[in-house]
Amino acid sequence: MNQAVFRFDVPVNENLFSYGPGCAERTALQAELRRQSENPIEIPLIIGGKEVRTGRTGTVVMPHDHRHVLATYHKAGPDETRAAIEASLKAKAAWMDLSWIERTSIMLRAAELLSKKYRYLINAATMLGQGKSVYQAEIDAAAEVIDYLRFNAYFASCIYSGQPLPGGDCINRMEYRPLEGFVLAVTPFNFTAIALNLNTAPAVMGNVTVWKPASTALLSNYYLMKIYKEAGLPDGVINFLPGPGSAIGGAALAHRDFAGLHFTGSNSTFNGLWRSVGENLERYRSYPRLVGETGGKDFVMVHASADADEVATALVRGAFEYQGQKCSAASRAYIPRSLWPQVKERLVAWTEELSMGDVADFDNFVNAVIDEASFDTLSSHIDRARLAPEAEIIAGGQYDKSRGYFVRPTVIRTDDPHFVTMEEELFGPVLTVYVYEDGDYEKTLELCDGTSPYALTGAVFAHDRYAAQLACRKLRYAAGNFYINDKPTGAVVGQQPFGGSRGSGTNDKAGSALNLMRWLSPRTIKENLLPPTHYRYPFMDGDI
Ligand SMILES: NC(=O)c1ccc[n+]([C@@H]2O[C@H](COP(=O)([O-])OP(=O)(O)OC[C@H]3O[C@@H](n4cnc5c(N)ncnc54)[C@H](O)[C@@H]3O)[C@@H](O)[C@H]2O)c1
Ligand SMILES: N[C@@H](CCC=O)C(=O)O
8 A cells, every 4th residue: 555644734714604695605505495494305324334214213303393394214223223333343444444544535525525515405404403593503514514524634644643752773653543343422413513523533533433313413414424425434434323312322332342432412311321331341342432521501700890791792692692502501600790780781682682583584593492302491490480589580581382492592690609590501592690799709700610510611701810810720620611701602623622521521622632532542563673582681691
């Protein structure tokens, strides 16, 4: 095989399309939205490159109009999971022996296809199936998807070029082996980019995956599978298994060749998977790698020196974009009493004016939440706040699921810094505010640090540098992604590697080389150029 040393240049993040009135991009995307709305599809399993139909089916609907079916999908069970594992292991030998430049070429071709040929297709599927506005779809399904593919190719090239020191009379090499076995990728509904990254990050390092996608993200996720194939991904490298998590996860985690879990989703699901791994430990060939990014109770801490308009803007965008269904969404805010009147005026006025509705109307800032279970959780917490003497709903609070799962962006003010909505992740458009006395800034930082088991993202707003620095220090372990004078959402691949610790996950930083390292089991190879011919050391007497 012809080998050469390659190193990619640092990529540039994908530009966002504007979709402004009258532009060609807008017309093309609207046509694609109509096409997908009017033509429901069938989604099979894909095992070893072959479509499999089990006859056990479910439907994919539009969150903003839940009677409208976009797709019928087939469900996998334990038998199909075992077949997918066999297919992945069969594909593995050839895939890991392909030089890494060939593997990254496939990823880069997928990025080109998504950037040009399939941008509208993947955006429309994400908008209709996952309920994203045009802007939120563009930053996820176009830009972040493409960035993961391009940046991971670059990070892979950096990793592979790292080699140990030479030894003089020997040659030292590091062989970056993929894990021995298959990786189980379990992906959430809320980011098409995360679904892509949880499979392609292990794959670019030579691994094979068995993929359990979220049932509410199947439309976009299925199209990703088709695009990988067109990009040249060999059959069996990624195997697609829609269906119930417990059946698929149970069969995969019980398999001897289970080598790693790449998970993003809720804390409770990850804890359950981790426990199963513990119970199955003796079965495995190797200790599996467990990488899981989970929930958040993300904060905005405001100092009295902050600008009220900057704060209100960050709260509205940070809490309500994509209906607050980002693990990074601002869901609790600490605001000093002196600044509260100005922040409140803006925050309440802007929250009340947010337009909500169909994703095909590009003027809507927010859309529906993902499904009925989420709607019910959110509406019951809103009702609880309405009845609680220590809380007051100061904006929003309405909900209606008659046509779509609509929950108005809602702001709760509470006098109890441990009120349930200050502590629990709701994963929806609900922001809770606690107003503190200006003199209690340092005490409030400690309160913020100790309030929630999560530690994903957080922000401080302060024009006083000492106040910002104090927050940065006191909240060192309260967030894996910490923002100064910015909202806590919107990490960009390559710029803000993403992930949190404590109850928020293993902090393996998606969008960086740190994540790719988890999918490797390096082998060190030393070659002695002139082996000794006797066991005695040279300084010892006698013939050597
Ligand atoms: N930290 C991050 O980077 C990050 C990013 C996105 C989402 N999230 C978190 O994800 C959650 C929302 O996503 P979700 O509702 O899709 O989460 P979820 O935990 O309900 O589901 C995640 C995935 O796990 C699967 N699953 C559920 N039970 C399973 C089981 N027993 N075995 C195997 N798979 C199983 C689901 O079908 C889905 O594919 C929130 O908590 C959010 O904060 C975190
Ligand atoms: N990386 C995204 C959040 C992903 C979780 O849902 C952000 O930074 O907003």
